[in-house]
Amino acid sequence: xxxxxxxxxxxxxxxxxxxxxxxxxxxxxxxxxxxxxxxxxxxxxxxxxxxxxxxxxxxxxxxxxxxxxxxxxxxxxxxxxxxxxxxxxxxxxxxxxxxxxxxxxxxxxxxxxxxxxxxxxxxxxxxxxxxxxxxxxxxxxxxxxxxxxxxxxxxxxxxxxxxxxxxxxxxxxxxxxxxxxxxxxxxxxxxxxxxxxxxxxxxxxxxxxxxxxxxxxxxxxxxxxxxxxxxxxxxxxxxxxxxxxxxxxxxxxxxxxxxxxxxxxxxxxxxxxxxxxxxxxxxxxxxxxxxxxxxxxxxxxxxxxxxxxxxxxxxxxxxxxxxxxxxxxxxx
Amino acid sequence: xxxxxxxxxxxxxxxxxxxxxxxxxxxxxxxxxxxxxxxxxxxxxxxxxxxxxxxxxxxxxxxxxxxxxxxxxxxxxxxxxxxxxxxxxxxxxxxxxxxxxxxxxxxxxxxxxxxxxxxxxxxxxxxxxxxxxxxxxxxxxxxxxxxxxxxxxxxxxxxxxxxxxxxxxxxxxxxxxxxxxxxxxxxxxxxxxxxxxxxxxxxxxxxxxxxxxxxxxxxxxxxxxxxxxxxxxxxxxxxxxxxxxxxxxxxxxxxxxxxxxxxxxxxxxxxxxxxxxxxxxxxxxxxxxxxxxxxxxxxxxxxxxxxxxxxxxxxxxxxxxxxxxxxxxxxxxxxxxxxxxxxxxxxxxxxxxxxxxxxxxxxxxxxxxxxxxxxxxxxxxxxxxxxxxxxxxxxxxxxxxxxxxxxxxxxxxxxxxxxxxxxxxxxxxxxxxxxxxxxxxxxxx
Numbered sequence: 001x002x003x004x005x006x007x008x009x010x011x012x013x014x015x016x017x018x019x020x021x022x023x024x025x026x027x028x029x030x031x032x033x034x035x036x037x038x039x040x041x042x043x044x045x046x047x048x049x050x051x052x053x054x055x056x057x058x059x060x061x062x063x064x065x066x067x068x069x070x071x072x073x074x075x076x077x078x079x080x081x082x083x084x085x086x087x088x089x090x091x092x093x094x095x096x097x098x099x100x101x102x103x104x105x106x107x108x109x110x111x112x113x114x115x116x117x118x119x120x121x122x123x124x125x126x127x128x129x130x131x132x133x134x135x136x137x138x139x140x141x142x143x144x145x146x147x148x149x150x151x152x153x154x155x156x157x158x159x160x161x162x163x164x165x166x167x168x169x170x171x172x173x174x175x176x177x178x179x180x181x182x183x184x185x186x187x188x189x190x191x192x193x194x195x196x197x198x199x200x201x202x203x204x205x206x207x208x209x210x211x212x213x214x215x216x217x218x219x220x221x222x223x224x225x226x227x228x229x230x231x232x233x234x235x236x237x238x239x240x241x242x243x244x245x246x247x248x249x250x251x252x253x254x255x256x257x258x259x260x261x262x263x264x265x266x267x268x269x270x271x272x273x274x275x276x277x278x279x280x281x282x283x284x285x286x287x288x289x290x291x292x293x294x295x296x297x298x299x300x301x302x303x304x305x306x307x308x309x310x311x312x313x314x315x316x317x318x319x320x321x322x323x324x325x326x327x328x329x330x331x332x
Numbered sequence: 333x334x335x336x337x338x339x340x341x342x343x344x345x346x347x348x349x350x351x352x353x354x355x356x357x358x359x360x361x362x363x364x365x366x367x368x369x370x371x372x373x374x375x376x377x378x379x380x381x382x383x384x385x386x387x388x389x390x391x392x393x394x395x396x397x398x399x400x401x402x403x404x405x406x407x408x409x410x411x412x413x414x415x416x417x418x419x420x421x422x423x424x425x426x427x428x429x430x431x432x433x434x435x436x437x438x439x440x441x442x443x444x445x446x447x448x449x450x451x452x453x454x455x456x457x458x459x460x461x462x463x464x465x466x467x468x469x470x471x472x473x474x475x476x477x478x479x480x481x482x483x484x485x486x487x488x489x490x491x492x493x494x495x496x497x498x499x500x501x502x503x504x505x506x507x508x509x510x511x512x513x514x515x516x517x518x519x520x521x522x523x524x525x526x527x528x529x530x531x532x533x534x535x536x537x538x539x540x541x542x543x544x545x546x547x548x549x550x551x552x553x554x555x556x557x558x559x560x561x562x563x564x565x566x567x568x569x570x571x572x573x574x575x576x577x578x579x580x581x582x583x584x585x586x587x588x589x590x591x592x593x594x595x596x597x598x599x600x601x602x603x604x605x606x607x608x609x610x611x612x613x614x615x616x617x618x619x620x621x622x623x624x625x626x627x628x629x630x631x632x633x634x635x636x637x638x639x640x641x642x643x644x645x646x647x648x649x650x651x652x653x654x655x656x657x658x659x660x661x662x663x664x665x666x667x668x669x670x671x672x673x674x675x676x677x678x679x680x681x682x683x684x685x686x687x688x689x690x691x692x693x694x695x696x697x698x699x700x701x702x703x704x705x706x707x708x709x710x711x712x713x714x715x716x717x718x719x720x721x722x723x724x725x726x727x728x729x730x731x732x733x734x735x736x737x738x739x740x741x742x743x744x745x746x747x748x749x750x751x752x753x754x755x756x757x758x759x760x761x762x763x764x765x766x767x768x769x770x771x772x773x774x775x776x777x
Contacts, residue, residue: 004660005659005660005661005662005672005673005674005675006660006661006672006692006695006696007421007661007672007673007674008661008672008697009672009757009759009760009763010663010665010667010668010669010670010671010672010744010746010759011667011668011669011746011747011749011750011759012661012663012667012668012670012672012688012690012695013343013344013503013667013668013694013750014697014698014749014750014752014755015341015343015750015751017708017751017752017753018698018753018754018755019701019704019753019754021753022704022706022753077701079704117702118701118702118704119702119703119704119705119754120702219711267704267705267706267707268704268705270705271707272705272707272710272718272720273707273710273718274711277707316721320718320737321338321710321713321716321717321718322338322716323588323715323716323717323738323741324338324575324579324585324586324714324715324716324741325575325585325586325587325588325591325741326585326588326716
């Protein structure tokens, strides 16, 4: 009997939380937006999503199987599924499928696995792949089919400008009347507008945020700080000069909600402490507004997040949690 | 409702034995008294083989100021002085006593009559501390720090409050809970004695609100005593940690080590210690028995047993229905900070608050995965540290990094490892780092 006893150090119990619970929790949170994209773009959206998730899983499995000395089965941890879903969310629904495969290869093969797999990547794999595809396939990546065509084949879909492109034109030409073509804030909330598959329906994304907060998968710090920062800065700009669009439209447009809720909150590439997360969120907000207003691209969210991903180790180094018993002024 | 400010987790409470009244554990055939069952110098034996001892008779004297004497909990003959494997897993010197009958020292008052401080106005603070020291009382919450040392804080500290730790934040354990329900007034008198010993007029009894019956009873009875207030606290682990409890009750934080709780004006004593102080001062009864919770989901009858120190744990397990077939781990203490025992012959010591039986499936740790940098350990840490960084630094032997990131402040509560989704053995690594860094700091001076 005695030699059968397990002897290990405390603690002897565990919360029951697991990587899978968190990862698949994120997948569940992504469902409302996913269903919206299926509703808006039907076949195209389903095909792009399926190809994206399947290629991400396949690339991760292949790297493990054929390239590592100690192969591990990591595709069940759910992180590759999230990358696949998020990559699809960042693509137009009519993009040629082979490009989706290349994107998945870059996301998982280059950005994630070469750095050591789950937990080791510097950049958000889905976002880095989006940036890579934006440079590699500029036309296909910026042609947005309008919503409500679930039954056309993806190649024949009607396309249209995104709200952000209109906003950019208004700023460039200084002609505020261009903003009259913008969809209403309500249309943008429910997603009746052009854009990437996952980003158009802010309401569905906010549902996902609520779910992740209730399940304690993420904390409020990053999404709230990003959205609030963008709202405040664009609010001031709009108040000073109406050629800048109202802050409500600004936070509902483009990938802001998607980025703030699902991209910037990626565990691996965001800071660990609440203080660090606020710094990170505010910086993403500021960078987004700068890129959207002054940059060459109409959309700034993904680049802002990628830039701040690079600063995350530094933020972790400087933004320490508040130590117990730290007396003011006794900084060491 | 009050609680501490930084971090914390909420493990499943599993207080299986909360409604089991305390009952007397059987006497062992041989009682074993390890000489080092407190923090500080081990006690020195003052009996030798063949000596006949009574219940309550000292068998070992304190090995220094920070030390405590040990009293026999049984009557009988000293068999030998040998080594025994105690809860730490190491062989330690111990006195073995063959039990014969149950004959107590005459000086011990065995009546149930409550004696209040008002009946002994002649007692001075020094008398109380001397009696506590002679009774071998140590912190019964598990740390086993000699109580008389804690009640004599270094000069320069102004003590304002005594806080009685009745939080019992460890899952499964119910010894303190039952003690409060069954010995309410003894605890309150013990509290007044501790208050008198350190010269304060304000005492708090901190109880988590998962024990509403104890809060109600203690609050009712406390009205008859001046200066004692019962403070209900929100359930959160590790609230029973001294530093967390001070923060929760009076809102002050103790500076980093080597500062003591006394430096912010608080003295913390466990509720079991308060009961032992009452017994020692008012009843002349040295510390030789305590309440031990014997519990576990697979155990037939989880119980709270008034147990003589030195009783082997297998006797207690048998008393509660015997060791279940599928037992995988036996823990001395609670599941968060207790120690896994190497065998069931380990004797109950002064700090043994519980025996927890875990089945083989519950006892096994899940396979660790890579850190996903979710930051949940940082959020959970009640000391505001970064467990992921400390564990990683310890694995890479980056001692400077660990020192600069305050690894010595770690209280080893296990909240980080409990919460880690990747099941990483964070605290295992942090312990290595903490002991190494502590050694490096010591070697410098």
